[in-house]
Amino acid sequence: MVLFLILAVCLWSPPSLAVNAGKVIHLLTMEAPPFMSDSLPEKGAAVHALRQIFKKNGYDLKVTFTPYLRAKIQALQKDDVSGFFPAAEENITTGYVLSKIMYVTPWGFAERKDKPIHWNQPEDLLPYKIGNVMGYELSRVLAPAQKKKKFQIENVSSDEQNLLKLARKRVDLAFIDATMFEYLMKSSENLRPYQNKLQINAKIIRMDEYGVAFKNSGKGKAHLDVFNRLIQKEEFHRLVELYFKTHMPE
The missing domain is CATH 3.40.190.10 (Periplasmic binding protein-like II)
Incomplete structure (x- = not known):
């Protein structure tokens, strides 16, 4: 058996x-x-x-x-x-x-609360340094203006690094998923000192x-x-x- x-x-x-x-x-x-x-x-x-x-x-x-x-x-x-x-x-x-x-998720720019940026057209962003994570499709936001003008874009390897550069005034805006911004500001030890200093810009760029x-x-x-x-x-x-x-x- x-x-x-x-x-x-x-x-x-x-x-x-x-x-x-x-x-x-x-x-x-x-x-x-x-x-x-x-x-x-x-x-x-x-x-x-x-x-x-x-x-x-x-x-x-x-x-x-x-x-x-x-x-x-x-x-x-x-x-x-x-x-x-x-x-x-x-x-x-x-x-x-x-x-x-x-x-479906909203994307926008993170900014410093003491320096909110008001913009309507991509050309309005020409004076500012924009942080972008390598691989993110920031070009879709700036096209077709980017074909005529040179934007100041600084690529980094992670969203946390991008937000840290923003908080430390090395860039003026940081391209990011709004949900990811909220999560990182609550969970990152490195970003904790800046929790009340950063926010999402009032203009949501797109829904991805x-x-x-x-x-x-x-x-x-x-x-x-x-x-x-x-x-x-x-x-x-x-x-x-x-x-x-x-x-x-x-």
Whole structure:
């Protein structure tokens, strides 16, 4: 009887593991707290929301963190990776297809409270130094004016570094996601001394729409179909907001 049970388990296990392996969706992403971060609970709000939606539908989400510009290249090179996120229509490159939109978020400029900047057209920003994180699509904000004029843009490697440069008066504005600004001002030890000195500029620049860039071949195309079938923007937003209530500092 014992031998029969052992044989039964051995015969049953491989197919089960094969099925589970076939339902793993591996995506690359970047450090962008509170949405995605290897150091946050459940890897951040966006990863948590995606994982919950996939999980209830029988899929497992695997996420690997890498610099954003590198993710576009590495995803194409790695057979076990299906794509990268977040992705917008403007940064989809050859070899990828953009999924359904899963999240919409406001972008603007952070500024010092003692030096608010009033502007209407991109040309109004010419006198100011603007901080930008490498890989962010600031050019979309300044086009087509940037074709005629030279803006003062200083690139940095992270949002925290960008805000620190702003607080220390090395730049006049910092291009940033409004939700990320709120999170960093509450959670960063380095920014704590400046909590009451920075704010988001009154002019919201745009609402960005994000999805996942899936590879336009093989497993990527199959997982694109799965994603578009399972993901509903309303559910994703609800799970992200729930994460913020649970994990965001007051």
